[in-house]
Amino acid sequence: MxxxxxxxxxxxxxxxxxxxxxxxxxxxxxxxxxxxxxxxxxCNPFKMSQWKHQLRNRKQRAGETIDEYTSAMEELWKRIDPKRKRTELD
Structure with a gap:
């Protein structure tokens, strides 16, 4: 600790x-x-809802490489499903 x-x-x-x-x-x-x-x-329900919304609406930005975009999506997904339980996005 x-x-x-x-x-x-x-x-x-x-x-x-x-x-x-x-x-x-x-x-x-x-x-x-x-x-x-x-x-x-x-990681309360409000935060989870925010993160799911961000993940659903995330688009590749101008000038953002595919690697950068993929990394950003993976980071959002790790917040939503850190134990890899295949959480639904609703």
């Missing part, structure tokens, strides 16, 4: 510094684990 703050910034870093989880995973009290609390805070 000591390295987590170095990967966060802004709102996520502020949240981490105040949230109190001290374990990455907690099989006994999962609602006290970092992963559970992080997903509850930042």
């Amino acid at each position: 000591d390295v987590v703050p170095s990967y966060l910034k802004g709102t996520a870093l502020t949240w981490f510094n105040t949230m109190g989880a001290r374990e990455w995973e907690n099989s006994i009290n999962k609602n006290q684990s970092f992963t559970y609390l992080f997903e509850a805070q930042f």
Whole structure:
């Protein structure tokens, strides 16, 4: 858990510094684990809806290479389906 703050910034870093989880995973009290609390805070239904909308409406931009476009689409998809469960876009 000591390295987590170095990967966060802004709102996520502020949240981490105040949230109190001290374990990455907690099989006994999962609602006290970092992963559970992080997903509850930042992967809520509103955010998921926003990301799905962005993915459905994302178009290749002028001057954007196919590799850049593909990378952007993959990043959006990872937000929506990080565990690769083949989530529906609705």
